[in-house]
Amino acid sequence: MYAFVRFLEDNVCYALPVSCVQDFSPQSQVDFDNQRVYTVYRNLEPDQGALHKAQILALAEDKTDLENSVIQKKIKIPKLSVNPLEDTGEFKDYGEEEMELRHSKRQDGRKQHEGTHKSIEAVVARLEKQNGMSRSSNCSSEEAFIETSENTNISDNVNDPVVPRVVYEELLRSYQQQQEEMRHIQQELERTRRQLVQQAKKLKEYGTLVSEVKELRDLNRRLQDVLLLRLGSGPAIELEKVKSETHEPEPELRNTFKEEANTSSYYPAVIPVMDKYTLENGKVHLGSGIWVDAEKWHQVQVTQGDSKFTKNLAVMIWGTDVLKNRSVTGVATKKKKDAVPKPPLSPHKLSIVRECLYDRIAQDTVDETEIAQRLSKVNKYICEKIMDINKSCKNEERREAKYSMQ
DNA sequence: TTAACGCGGCCGTCGATGAG
DNA sequence: CTCATCGACGGCCGCGTTAA
Numbered sequence: 001m002y003a004f005v006r007f008l009e010d011n012v013c014y015a016l017p018v019s020c021v022q023d024f025s026p027q028s029q030v031d032f033d034n035q036r037v038y039t040v041y042r043n044l045e046p047d048q049g050a051l052h053k054a055q056i057l058a059l060a061e062d063k064t065d066l067e068n069s070v071i072q073k074k075i076k077i078p079k080l081s082v083n084p085l086e087d088t089g090e091f092k093d094y095g096e097e098e099m100e101l102r103h104s105k106r107q108d109g110r111k112q113h114e115g116t117h118k119s120i121e122a123v124v125a126r127l128e129k130q131n132g133m134s135r136s137s138n139c140s141s142e143e144a145f146i147e148t149s150e151n152t153n154i155s156d157n158v159n160d161p162v163v164p165r166v167v168y169e170e171l172l173r174s175y176q177q178q179q180e181e182m183r184h185i186q187q188e189l190e191r192t193r194r195q196l197v198q199q200a201k202k203l204k205e206y207g208t209l210v211s212e213v214k215e216l217r218d219l220n221r222r223l224q225d226v227l228l229l230r231l232g233s234g235p236a237i238e239l240e241k242v243k244s245e246t247h248e249p250e251p252e253l254r255n256t257f258k259e260e261a262n263t264s265s266y267y268p269a270v271i272p273v274m275d276k277y278t279l280e281n282g283k284v285h286l287g288s289g290i291w292v293d294a295e296k297w298h299q300v301q302v303t304q305g306d307s308k309f310t311k312n313l314a315v316m317i318w319g320t321d322v323l324k325n326r327s328v329t330g331v332a333t334k335k336k337k338d339a340v341p342k343p344p345l346s347p348h349k350l351s352i353v354r355e356c357l358y359d360r361i362a363q364d365t366v367d368e369t370e371i372a373q374r375l376s377k378v379n380k381y382i383c384e385k386i387m388d389i390n391k392s393c394k395n396e397e398r399r400e401a402k403y404s405m406q
Numbered sequence: 407t408t409a410a411c412g413c414g415g416c417c418g419t420c421g422a423t424g425a426g
Numbered sequence: 427c428t429c430a431t432c433g434a435c436g437g438c439c440g441c442g443t444t445a446a
Contacts, residue, residue: 307415328433376431383433388414391436411444416437423432 004058015063029059290352292316306374310381313353324389328379354378
């Protein structure tokens, strides 16, 4: 007959011949006290080796049957009876702790499931605690299982302080269900995280687009400003119209524009629409051999109003010293009887001034009537300028006379 | 800060002229 | 003769500068 014993000192269990148990001769397979501490030889040969304290958990005629029976069943380890004689401090603790039985033959197999079982047991214990299902400390402390690979439970006696298999399986199912939910939540979390990343990417892209649009808008505005400055305030169609009237080759126009664009850094690149205005050595050719300083020409171009434009252009072409001693047509004033006629301005240069004003007006309007009406004032404007210059000269003379008198 | 002053632009007037 | 146009001229007004 064989006994399935648990050695108290190291909690190792295995089957031994009953002859290894000192003072033990069982009459049947139930003739043993599972709460008693026996003295057992650990070696297979009786009367050899040291004696160890052990607990008998089961008896069987055949060793294999015994082991199979133990492997397939989950056997509760009963609390050892408190024997004043045997109750040493060494043994007292064994009944109080939750013991993990290590079957010598099944040790490798158990190791494969050890992690899983440990985690399951831990979760079960936590669930028990959470659900208030834990029993008294006395009961739970005594509960231990010898688990087989099939997780078979043979707790026939409902009065035994064990966790019923039903409860265990329910907890296990609950645990598995929660694990499933956890997996589901983790998947959900991962999906949300991916969506967040995508949203962040889209947001970044949107920000880039917004700044790009802003930049383009700014560039467009600046381009419009430059174009308006170059073309004056007239529409682009005027450029074509005037250009067609000049009968000049187009490549030259482009060259002129290119040259003009590089002319002045201070004044905006006010480019004459006429290709006849060519730039050479810092001077602009207005036509018929009349050259003016390019910078001054740009200044004249940006002046507002026909009157100022004409007056400034006249000063630029003739100069104040010439103008103050001339009249527009050479006709003496009739206001004074003895008026001496002043030499007239060159009709040729006058026509150039008139042409320049025409080009300028033509950028504003296509109405020939309006153009003609505005052009008719050229002589008037020049005359006024001559008068203004003379006025200034007279004022200066008066001042000088005043100072000389003082 | 403010008044005085100078300068330049604009407008009105005058006289001459030429076309109808 | 009348009227529209042109040149010359003077005056007004706004703006900028300067001195008190």
